[in-house]
Amino acid sequence: MKVLVPxxxxxxxxxxxxxxxxxxxxxxxxVKMSMNPFDEIAxxxxxxxxxxxxxxxxxxxxxxxxxxxxxxxxxLAMGADRAILVTSEQRVxxxxxxxxxxxxxxxxxxxxxxxxxxxxxxxxNQTGQMLAGLLAWGQATFASKVEITPDGLTVTRExxxxxxxxxxxFPAIVTADLRLNxxxxxxxxxxxxxxxxxMAQRAAVEFALDLTPRxxxxxxxxxxxxxxxxxxxxxxxxxxxxxxxxxAK
Amino acid sequence: MKTLVWVEHDGTAxxxxxxxxxxxxxxxxxxxxxxxxxxxxxxxxxxxxxxGVGVVxxxxxxxxxxxxxxxxxxxxxxxxxxxxxxxxxxxxxxxALAPRVAALLDVMQISDILSVEGEDTFTRPIYAGNAIxxxxxxxxxKVLTVRGTAFEKAASDGGTGRIExxxxxxxxxxxxxxxxxxxxxxxxxxxxxxxxxxxxxxLGSGERFAELIEPLADRLGAGVGASRAAVxxxxxxxxxxxxxxxxxxxxxxxxxxxxxxxxxxxxxxxxSKTIIAINKDEDAPIFQVADLGxxxxxxxxxxxxxxxx
Numbered sequence: 001m002k003v004l005v006p007x008x009x010x011x012x013x014x015x016x017x018x019x020x021x022x023x024x025x026x027x028x029x030x031v032k033m034s035m036n037p038f039d040e041i042a043x044x045x046x047x048x049x050x051x052x053x054x055x056x057x058x059x060x061x062x063x064x065x066x067x068x069x070x071x072x073x074x075x076l077a078m079g080a081d082r083a084i085l086v087t088s089e090q091r092v093x094x095x096x097x098x099x100x101x102x103x104x105x106x107x108x109x110x111x112x113x114x115x116x117x118x119x120x121x122x123x124x125n126q127t128g129q130m131l132a133g134l135l136a137w138g139q140a141t142f143a144s145k146v147e148i149t150p151d152g153l154t155v156t157r158e159x160x161x162x163x164x165x166x167x168x169x170f171p172a173i174v175t176a177d178l179r180l181n182x183x184x185x186x187x188x189x190x191x192x193x194x195x196x197x198x199m200a201q202r203a204a205v206e207f208a209l210d211l212t213p214r215x216x217x218x219x220x221x222x223x224x225x226x227x228x229x230x231x232x233x234x235x236x237x238x239x240x241x242x243x244x245x246x247x248a249k
Numbered sequence: 250m251k252t253l254v255w256v257e258h259d260g261t262a263x264x265x266x267x268x269x270x271x272x273x274x275x276x277x278x279x280x281x282x283x284x285x286x287x288x289x290x291x292x293x294x295x296x297x298x299x300x301g302v303g304v305v306x307x308x309x310x311x312x313x314x315x316x317x318x319x320x321x322x323x324x325x326x327x328x329x330x331x332x333x334x335x336x337x338x339x340x341x342x343x344x345a346l347a348p349r350v351a352a353l354l355d356v357m358q359i360s361d362i363l364s365v366e367g368e369d370t371f372t373r374p375i376y377a378g379n380a381i382x383x384x385x386x387x388x389x390x391k392v393l394t395v396r397g398t399a400f401e402k403a404a405s406d407g408g409t410g411r412i413e414x415x416x417x418x419x420x421x422x423x424x425x426x427x428x429x430x431x432x433x434x435x436x437x438x439x440x441x442x443x444x445x446x447x448x449x450x451x452l453g454s455g456e457r458f459a460e461l462i463e464p465l466a467d468r469l470g471a472g473v474g475a476s477r478a479a480v481x482x483x484x485x486x487x488x489x490x491x492x493x494x495x496x497x498x499x500x501x502x503x504x505x506x507x508x509x510x511x512x513x514x515x516x517x518x519x520x521s522k523t524i525i526a527i528n529k530d531e532d533a534p535i536f537q538v539a540d541l542g543x544x545x546x547x548x549x550x551x552x553x554x555x556x557x558x
Contacts, residue, residue, distance in 0.1 A: 016512065017376040026380060038494075094348070095357045118494065122375050124360045129318070129348035138319055138423035141345045144487065154427060158487045159341040160440075160496070161431040166317065168424050178477065178494060179487065214357035218370070218383040226519055229540035231531075235553045238525070238543050245523065247444075247502050248469075248558045 004110035007039040009071040038116025041176040044183040047079035076194035077186030088204035096211035098130035117175040128175035138168035250278030255337035266338035268402035276365040287314035297410030310417035315426035334391035351392035363399040377493040377516035398499035442472030450478035451507025492517035510535030
């Protein structure tokens with residue numbers, strides 16, 4: 001079984017985002033970029049399926065600027081077999097990403113596509129569900145446990161009230177939540193080996209899809225700042241303040 | 250504009266998130282509702298009573314018992330032939346369903362809207378709420394998910410909605426419900442709680458989390474939440490998690506116990522009206538957003554606070 005894992009290069013999750021002075025977006029010049037953390041979990045899950053003898057090949061794909069190849073190399077160093085880089089001059093929205101991925105699925109014929117549930121930059125939480133809709137496949141969203149059997153998969157999903165378990169026939173989409181696994185770090189020898197692994201380069205325009213953005217960002221602003229309050233000396237003072245604020249009765 | 254709002258319910262009652270989504274929809278135009286499930290006649294009646302609603306479309310079928318997105322999306326798509334915008338609360342079920350609907354309609358969804366600036370313009374948080382983007386869509390039809398904490402609740406009574414039955418689109422054979430573990434709790438639900446007490450990794454274990462946090466929450470009539478670190482460490486189940494990828498809350502009072510305040514956690518609670526932080530590290534980022542901070546050993550402070558309140 002072949003597994004496809006789409007991944008995204010984003011601002012590193014430890015870096016505090018700064019809004020550009022002209023309000024046009026977030027300043028991404030000279031800041032550390034990394035693989036979206038949820039996508040690392042997706043890559044890890046696919047590699048574990050291969051190590052467990054369930055998956056035969058793990059293919060990673062990234063759509064974006066040429067530098068996304070660094071992110072793909074990271075996935076290859078973790079253990080993915082090969083990579084596809086789709087470059088695009090213009091920003092591609094989740095709907096456009098899903099359309100490109102549908103075309104790649106048609107070429108690669110994976111039985112399973114595992115994605116991160118959301119990217120931590122735009123926080124959209126859309127691509128996996130959109131791809132599932134376009135393909136008319138099942139969508140195991142927010143997965144915290146995936147069990148594969150010969151005829152399908154059983155997925156435990158993190159939902160608002162707790163956990164829900166659903167079953168899906170192949171082929172299917174899984175979107176990874178935080179507790180699906182703990183991604184490994186790539187070892188130095190594997191980073192070296194990854195340099196020799198195949199990476200196909202494509203241009204988004206080759207797919208002949210209408211990828212024109214539907215959304216226009218008019219402005220990006222800092223949220224209203226919350227001013228810090230006061231520190232109290234002890235519990236008695238805290239209780240007194242809580243009474244004064246009407247919080248404790 | 251004719252809007253269609255996804256009614257989030259638990260099989261018997263309409264959830265607060267629905268009422269907040271109705272408010273967002275009312276800023277766009279006429280509000281019509283969609284109730285999906287099995288044996289949801291009572292929910293449909295309650296939904297028809299929400300102030301200002303028009304038609305309540307009801308799809309009641311055994312195939313909809315577990316609201317699997319694969320089966321519900323085609324139904325929404327069909328109804329969207331007669332509506333201009335689909336709005337769902339940004340709950341896990343709304344987040345699973347709406348993008349599938351959007352893709353089938355060839356619409357680029359706008360997730361987690363915070364405000365309606367015009368019929369095609371909305372604000373939404375990006376980068377864990379560290380920035381607010383204003384976006385304008387060129388799509389004729391709109392698909393939106395709505396952040397509950399950003400909108401007031403519509404009145405749940407006084408409405409005169411008209412119930413109309415919708416034919417089921419059946420089982421698509423793409424997914425099957427197996428089971429669920431939904432914790433029954435007598436505490437207020439996090440997204441609608443007036444007071445929340447949340448614990449972090451500093452509590453050290455599930456036992457100590459329960460010993461310290463629960464009595465304080467009892468005293469305050471509070472819901473109980475947790476940071477990601479506390480959930481990852483197994484102190485409490487996943488549905489306790491507050492933050493960028495967990496629940497977004499904005500209670501009157503938020504008490505953060507042993508939570509350092511990573512940006513991913515702040516993203517889920519910084520719109521709380523009053524924030525109280527207890528932490529042993531005086532430089533913890535949580536104090537930058539807290540109205541009242543107390544530096545010290547939570548194992549001494551929390552029992553004392555519970556006793557003295």
